[in-house]
Amino acid sequence: MAWKTLDDIDLNGKTVLVRVDINVPMENGVVTDATRIEKIVPTVKDIQGKGGKVVLLAHFDRPKGKVVPEMSLGHVKTALEAALGRKVVFGSDCIGAPAQAAIDAATGSDVVLLENTRFHAGEEKNDPALAQGMAALGDVYVNDAFSAAHRAHASTAGLAHLLPAAAGRLMEAELRALEAALGAPQRPVVAVVGGAKVSTKLDLLGNLVSKVDHLVIGGGMANTFLVAQGVEVGKSLAERDMAETAREILGKAQAAGCTIHLPVDVVVAREFKAGAANETVATGACPADAMILDAGPQTVAAIRAVFAGAKTLIWNGPLGAFEIEPFDAATNAAARAAAELTRAGQLISVAGGGDTVAALNKAGAAGDFSFISTAGGAFLEWMEGKDLPGVTALG
Structure with a gap:
């Protein structure tokens, strides 16, 4: 099947919502394996190189639609800043005023990280209202989380239908490799x-x-x-x-x-x-x-x-x-x-x-x-x- 990449969409001056998988292992509040974080770096830097503002959407663990403080994505902020070499502005929700405030506060090469999408029960139900709430924050949607692509969730499927959508570099590499292995x-x-x-x-x-x-x-x-x-x-x-x-x-x-x-x-x-x-x-x-x-x-x-x-x-x-x-x-x-x-x-x-x-x-x-x-x-x-x-x- 055909899909768009970062090269097919004008990102200049756009707020780009990027679905990533940074569901990394942690011990005592410290990330013990940052591989998944490191893998998203090319996508983030490419979007910024094309003039886009990066807003990261992700899940973390299984809070089952409730706010669970120990499952907050705020815990990965330090590791994310280290991998990206960028300041990360954290938003305490993935929709609404707290999310918009974080996006507005980000300047220059800052990256925005929004709170765990699974804190909302509507995420795993692919709730249209939640997807709309996320879509209101940006101009373009990029999915760089192949590992979550088999789930029809609000941030992986619903949102993609509401904004111009493309695959990030990690997703693109995965899809090309799989096409080479079984597609053709x-x-x-x-x-x-x-x-x-x-x-x-x-x-x-x-x-x-x-x-x-x-x-x-x-x-x-x-x-x-x-x-x-x-x-x-x-x-x-x-x-x-x-x-x-x-x-x-x-x-x-x-x-x-x-x-x-x-x-x-x-x-x-x-x-x-x-x-x-x-x-x-x-x-x-x-x-x-x-x-x-x-x-x-x-x-x-x-x-x-x-x-x-x-x-x-x-x-x-x-x-x-x-x-x-x-x-x-x-x-x-x-x-x-x-x-x-x-x-x-x-x-x-x-x-x-x-x-x-x-x-x-x-x-x-x-x-x-x-x-x-x-x-x-x-x-x-x-x-x-x-x-x-x-x-x-x-x-």
């Missing part, structure tokens, strides 16, 4: 889907088998597919009641010409703890008293071969219990192989989801991927083929 990708396309349960990724798997050439399934969900094929997995995590669903996905993949790759060898242990005694066995040879905790070296070699023949990779979820050694080996090895091919210019690699980002960082591979999405839910819904209200509203 270079083929062959391979997707890696891992994690614990098939049941949480049914829509994802159903959409991917019709879009990709190869689907690598790992983690606990691979065990469910093995069970569906009559393979015994001992005490491994497996959703045995999902076996029929797994068989349906396998059939759908075959009909679509998508090759599904399951482990051919596995690392098994009797207990789930770091450094547990373990052995590598063929997939069908898991002892009755053991559990599968990682894919084995033959499986990794097969995955590397699939990556080597691919042009595009989409990754969501680890291949094993990556949090504890030595059951992070398959995820680490596959991630490094993808990073190496990306670095060599042979692969476009896009990854997303909380566990995925943590796993790729742990493997030291994240920096070489073409694009890492920190969006979580929005990334997953995009992979599932769903429309994202916050993106659709920009079209």
Whole structure:
């Protein structure tokens, strides 16, 4: 779909309402990870460079429509000023007189930060009156919060229909990367889907088998597919009641010409703890008293071969219990192989989801991927083929 960028709208002399995601972790009133704040800096500076006044709209935590002082965005003001190198003027509401007063008080390169949009019950209900109240404060709307784009809220969807709207630089980069990965990708396309349960990724798997050439399934969900094929997995995590669903996905993949790759060898242990005694066995040879905790070296070699023949990779979820050694080996090895091919210019690699980002960082591979999405839910819904209200509203 087409969407406008900062280059398509005249921002000179305009008050620009910018929806951002600065829902950062905090401890004792101090931001412990400012990554999300740092990511919005290019958008803020570009708008100011084009003569616009920046007014930030954001949510923080889950106050459920009530004013909760510890969830005030005022707590991130200091970290925001440090990242932007700008004075931040804070408004004690996101609509009405307090918001307008903050906007009027900002001069020069000052940035305005308005209070938590979720302090209003109407935010999560996409209340038209709340959206109108926000729209009254500005001339242009910019959405730079892809991570909140799957929610039809007043500040992500409603507001976008009331003012000239565009994607910020972070949103633009995310949308371009996703379009390159699934919209109009270079083929062959391979997707890696891992994690614990098939049941949480049914829509994802159903959409991917019709879009990709190869689907690598790992983690606990691979065990469910093995069970569906009559393979015994001992005490491994497996959703045995999902076996029929797994068989349906396998059939759908075959009909679509998508090759599904399951482990051919596995690392098994009797207990789930770091450094547990373990052995590598063929997939069908898991002892009755053991559990599968990682894919084995033959499986990794097969995955590397699939990556080597691919042009595009989409990754969501680890291949094993990556949090504890030595059951992070398959995820680490596959991630490094993808990073190496990306670095060599042979692969476009896009990854997303909380566990995925943590796993790729742990493997030291994240920096070489073409694009890492920190969006979580929005990334997953995009992979599932769903429309994202916050993106659709920009079209």
